[in-house]
Amino acid sequence: MAANIALVDDDRNILTSVSIAMQAEGFITRVYSDSEAALHAILENPPDLAIFDIKMPKMDGLELLRKVREKSNLPVIFLTSKDEELDEALGLAMGADDYIKKPFSQRLLIARVKSILRRTEFIKSLEEGQDDESAEPIVRGSLEMDPARHLVRWKDANVTLTVTEFMILETLAHRPGVVKSRNQLMDAAYQDDVYVDDRTIDSHIKRLRRKFREVDAEFDAIDTLYGAGYRYTE
Structure with missing residues (x-):
């Protein structure tokens, strides 16, 4: 079954380009330009992995991650700008699995998504008794x-x-x-x-x-x- 990826970014151009690239690799994507709407949808129907931008209005990526982590260990990758080193460190400290700096290559993002999904799928199989x-x-x-x-x-x-x-x-x-x-x-x-x-x-x-x-x-x-x-x- 194709993995389901949630993309959260207030930049619609990034949402569109990343979604197209992910779909070309066989992933199912759900896109959100509003982080509050994304939070509700992610908790209601969890994806297999989420990609969050850090700088967003209303609720930034760090706060979104904090709220998700209260309910779930969902794998999360952060998208960050070059001047957001402190935010990157905070994000990893709060439980993000990885981060990628903007501008980024679609190939690199897809490679990291696949790597994290393989590891989480392995853990799920073990938890289901396939020792x-x-x-x-x-x-x-x-x-x-x-x-x-x-x-x-x-x-x-x-x-x-x-x-x-x-x-x-x-x-x-x-x-x-x-x-x-x-x-x-x-x-x-x-x-x-x-x-x-x-x-x-x-x-x-x-x-x-x-x-x-x-x-x-x-x-x-x-x-x-x-x-x-x-x-x-x-």
Whole structure:
């Protein structure tokens, strides 16, 4: 079945061009130029993935994401302008899966959409009981990860992670003490040569730390080695 994509942007030219490109790839698109109308429609009939512009009247993309996150873990990609670096960081911290700067190529956007949909579809299949026998649970000190069920626990407390966050943490936890460069983490979380910059990985790491510190204020198992990357320490 074709994936359903919700596009939210007050620029009708972008809505039209992105919608046409998505439909050419076989996706079903729903377009909204009004973020408040989009919120109601998304919560009433959730799509498979949504693409939000950040700067919009009435309700901007950040507020729209916040309200969606109260009800759903819907995958979200942000569209941002070159001068919106702070907004990008805030968006990732709030749970966006990725962001793309305007102007952007349709090919890049489609590649990222496909990459995120593949990961979320894999997780859905596992949640429906189609276990991957090769995905053995990972236990590293106080950390427990079950890749087959996308479950994470820290000191017996559940930690809810996005697909991207899970894959980054899984890569680090597989070999405790081994430094993983940003490029290695990008390869683990973003397949098919989808380009992301260093700041995207850094933002995901910040979100991981924040989520673990919500259940354990003393969490310090992810180290930063400046100029080298990150490592997990038991």
